[in-house]
Amino acid sequence: MNSPQQSRICIPICESTVAALESAIAGAVKVSDLIEVRLDCLQKNELETGASRITEVLKRTDCESILTLRPAEQGGQGQLDDETRQAFWSDAIFSESLFDVELELAEHFNSAGSPHTLPIDWSRTICSQHDFAGVPRNLDQIYERMISTPARILKFAVMAQDATDCLPVFHLLARARSEGREMIAIAMGSAGIATRILGPSRGSFLTYGSSENDAGTAPGQVSVRDLREVYRLEQIDHQTQVFGVIGLPISHSLSPCVHNAAFAALGKNAVFLPLEVHDVKAFLKRMVIPRTRELDWNLRGLSVTAPHKFTVMEQLDWVEPAAQEIGAVNTIVIKDDALHGFNTDASGFITPLVQKFGDLTGVRCAVIGAGGAAKAVVWALKQAGAQVTICARELARGQLLAEHFGVAGIKLEDARFNEFDVVINTTPLGTAGKFENETAVTGEGLRGARLAYDLVYNPNETRFLREAREAGCETLGGLPMFVAQATEQFRLWTGDAAPADVMYEAAQQGLLRSQI
Numbered sequence: 001m002n003s004p005q006q007s008r009i010c011i012p013i014c015e016s017t018v019a020a021l022e023s024a025i026a027g028a029v030k031v032s033d034l035i036e037v038r039l040d041c042l043q044k045n046e047l048e049t050g051a052s053r054i055t056e057v058l059k060r061t062d063c064e065s066i067l068t069l070r071p072a073e074q075g076g077q078g079q080l081d082d083e084t085r086q087a088f089w090s091d092a093i094f095s096e097s098l099f100d101v102e103l104e105l106a107e108h109f110n111s112a113g114s115p116h117t118l119p120i121d122w123s124r125t126i127c128s129q130h131d132f133a134g135v136p137r138n139l140d141q142i143y144e145r146m147i148s149t150p151a152r153i154l155k156f157a158v159m160a161q162d163a164t165d166c167l168p169v170f171h172l173l174a175r176a177r178s179e180g181r182e183m184i185a186i187a188m189g190s191a192g193i194a195t196r197i198l199g200p201s202r203g204s205f206l207t208y209g210s211s212e213n214d215a216g217t218a219p220g221q222v223s224v225r226d227l228r229e230v231y232r233l234e235q236i237d238h239q240t241q242v243f244g245v246i247g248l249p250i251s252h253s254l255s256p257c258v259h260n261a262a263f264a265a266l267g268k269n270a271v272f273l274p275l276e277v278h279d280v281k282a283f284l285k286r287m288v289i290p291r292t293r294e295l296d297w298n299l300r301g302l303s304v305t306a307p308h309k310f311t312v313m314e315q316l317d318w319v320e321p322a323a324q325e326i327g328a329v330n331t332i333v334i335k336d337d338a339l340h341g342f343n344t345d346a347s348g349f350i351t352p353l354v355q356k357f358g359d360l361t362g363v364r365c366a367v368i369g370a371g372g373a374a375k376a377v378v379w380a381l382k383q384a385g386a387q388v389t390i391c392a393r394e395l396a397r398g399q400l401l402a403e404h405f406g407v408a409g410i411k412l413e414d415a416r417f418n419e420f421d422v423v424i425n426t427t428p429l430g431t432a433g434k435f436e437n438e439t440a441v442t443g444e445g446l447r448g449a450r451l452a453y454d455l456v457y458n459p460n461e462t463r464f465l466r467e468a469r470e471a472g473c474e475t476l477g478g479l480p481m482f483v484a485q486a487t488e489q490f491r492l493w494t495g496d497a498a499p500a501d502v503m504y505e506a507a508q509q510g511l512l513r514s515q516i
């Protein structure tokens, strides 16, 4: 591959034998611009005897390579002591690669009177520092130490615990750029994904990606396929409008697949990122609100998911009346200097239901669960004229919601679902993972209801829906709702009609990939 300089992807390869390394290199060079050969992953005897074979393999590929031999405290796999590693670099016969040498070792090689002199060209040396615990406070000091070695490229990899930990990484990239230094800067972890996707457009020498179906060599690494096809890395520049979804956890979210596919289909210079946020107030202040944010990143809008749909509201400049009544915001539009909040879950929920069922006036609807999603569901059903009963495992919780919306509330175990036309599951039961084989109501309990609607969309057919189908009910899964709420978000952010078919297809593909 030969991508433009500003979007180069490097696949790190970590194998225990030279034979496995050789085969991984053959696969990686087909899709990446560079490869990083993690020599520290090799068994000690393989490293000792295999160096010349690796040199041959690297010479045969026309892909630029980086060689790394990390100590354990910098994320290395092997247990080589400092002496052995220093001796390895001194004897190394690799002549055409870039070399990733940790800061301490680079300082050692650079120090006057060092018994070892780096046998390779400093102009091909990357001086690196990794922190797997967090973001060091003294990043600028580390930067100063790095630039006092002759290494050409500087590399920082820190661990993000929250999306705001991306800020120091972007600041480092800005500093390096203004000082004419080449730099690789990454925030690892699922909270750091923004740096992996936006980094190259902010001057990062490369970004790392994993091979397809590979967990990668560092937490939060995105696959090369997703970097190119979902995030369209090559097209991201400073003008690119940025959108994202904030939540906790967020790595499972289908929103990036769906919205990035829509941007691509309409040829928009925009990208949509997953943003893992713990402290929503701090995130909005430091990264979103135009008056206070510490990053100029052309951010235009956010999708908001659990657990922030309620807490985000008090930070906004304006909230649409429907979202106020529902008590939840799932969409933020950044307009001029202000943040406007909307709720698209309600319309997203009701649109496919009306399409499938028809007019809901007077229709008897049972809503199972009394959590965040139930609020938008109950509000939308009331607006549509339905007769609503909330069925909650905790009567008090159900009644609180029922009173707020002026509907009925009963205990889940007392519900007789055959007396309803539509039964809606708003609990997470049935979701892939630990709840997959669970359902709040069995097929027998549903016999006689006309339609079962599950908000859960992964898997496509939950146990609730399967048993409902077998009991003779019509069924509706959560994916049409997910896509409908996303199309409305897209319209709010861009002013354009969303390509719903493209988004539905992308959601299905995203689900399939998450099940591999």
Ligand code: NAP
Binding pocket: 306, 345, 348, 369, 370, 371, 372, 373, 374, 392, 393, 394, 397, 412, 426, 427, 428, 429, 431, 440, 455, 456, 457, 478, 479, 481, 482, 483, 485
């Ligand atoms: P939430 O705020 O945590 O609410 C979950 C509700 O389910 C709570 O009322 C909880 O009861 C109830 N519940 C949990 N386990 C239960 C059990 N074993 N038996 C009976 N009730 C149980 O979650 P949420 O944000 O409302 O989301 C709920 C589900 O909807 C999630 O799976 C989410 O993915 C899905 N969703 C889908 C869409 C879509 O677009 N398709 C949109 C939004 C949400 P307690 O109140 O007693 O804890």
